[in-house]
Amino acid sequence: MNDDVDAGLETPAPVWAVFGDLMSALLGAFVLILVSVIGMQLQLSARLEDEIRQRQQETQRRQALEQALAGPLAAGRVTFVDGRIGISGSVLFALNSDQLQPAGREVLHSLARPLAEYLRARDEVLMVSGFTDDRQVRDTNRRFADNWELSAQRALTVTRALIDEGVPSSSVFAAAFGEEQPVASNADAVGRARNRRVEITPTPRPKPRADQARE
Numbered sequence: 001m002n003d004d005v006d007a008g009l010e011t012p013a014p015v016w017a018v019f020g021d022l023m024s025a026l027l028g029a030f031v032l033i034l035v036s037v038i039g040m041q042l043q044l045s046a047r048l049e050d051e052i053r054q055r056q057q058e059t060q061r062r063q064a065l066e067q068a069l070a071g072p073l074a075a076g077r078v079t080f081v082d083g084r085i086g087i088s089g090s091v092l093f094a095l096n097s098d099q100l101q102p103a104g105r106e107v108l109h110s111l112a113r114p115l116a117e118y119l120r121a122r123d124e125v126l127m128v129s130g131f132t133d134d135r136q137v138r139d140t141n142r143r144f145a146d147n148w149e150l151s152a153q154r155a156l157t158v159t160r161a162l163i164d165e166g167v168p169s170s171s172v173f174a175a176a177f178g179e180e181q182p183v184a185s186n187a188d189a190v191g192r193a194r195n196r197r198v199e200i201t202p203t204p205r206p207k208p209r210a211d212q213a214r215e
Contacts, residue, residue: 061083061122061202062083064118064121065080065083065085065118065202066080068114068115068117068118069085069111069114069115071110071114072107072110072111072114075110077091077107077110078107078111083201083202084199084200084201085111085199085200085201086197086198086199087104087107087158087197087198087199087200088193088194088196088197089131089132089154089193089196089197089198090193090196091103091104091107092104092107092108092154092158092198093154093157095196096137096141096144096150097141098144098150098153098154098156098157099157100157100158100161105161108158108161108162108165109165111162111200112162112165112166112167113165113166115162115167115200116166116167116168118202119167119168119171119202122202123204123205124171124202124203124204124205125170125171125172125173125202125203125204125205125206126162126167126171126172126173126200126201126202126203127172127173127174127175127200127201127202127203128155128158128159128162128172128173128174128175128198128199128200129151129155129174129175129176129177129198129199129200129201130150130151130152130153130154130155130158130174130175130176130177130198131151131177131178131179131180131181131182131195131196131197131198131199132147132150132151132178132179132195132196133147133179133182133186133191133192133193133195133196134147134179134182134186134192134195135186135192137149137150146178147178147179148176148178149176150178151176151177151178152174152176154198155174155175155176155198156174158174158198158200159172159173159174162200171205179195182195183195183197
C-alpha cells in the first residue's frame, strides 16, 4: 500500500538543476548579444576604414595631379579647383568661335604630357567639358544653333588637340554643358568671361557591364 502511494508521488526537480538551466539560458542570450555587438562594431570599423582609405586616395590623387601640372599652374595659365583643371575660354578661343587660338594650343601642349603621364599611372579618363555664358550665340555666329552646340564643339576641339598632343584617345571624352553650371554671375562682362571656359576633369574609368564582358 505504501509502495503504491510512494510510486504515485513525483519527486520534485532539484533546485540547483533549475538554476543551472536558467543560467545556461542567460549565458546563451548574453553570448548572442555579445556576438551581435561585436559584428556591428566590425562592420562599422570596416566602413570607417574604407571611407578613410577613399579619402586618402582622393587626396593623393589630387596631390599627384597638382605635381604633374606644377609648370602650367605656376605660369598662371590654368586653375585647379576641386580636382578640375580650368582654362579660360578667352585663352583658348575667340568669342563665339571653336577654333583654337595660338595661346590656347600652347596651353594644351603644356598640359598634354603631364596629363598623359598621370593617366598612365591610374585607371582614369579625362572628361573635357565646354561651358558658355548666357548670351545666345545665334545672334553673332549662325554656325551654331545654340550655346549647347558651341560648348560641345569647343569641348571636341580641346579633346582632339589633347589627342594630337599624345593623350590616348581611349582616355579622353568630351561633354557639353552650354550656359548651365556658371561659376559667376552673367550680369556683367567679367562674370560672363569667367563662365566661358573649358574644364578638364580626371574621373574613374567606367567599368564594363556584365553583358559587355561576356561578348
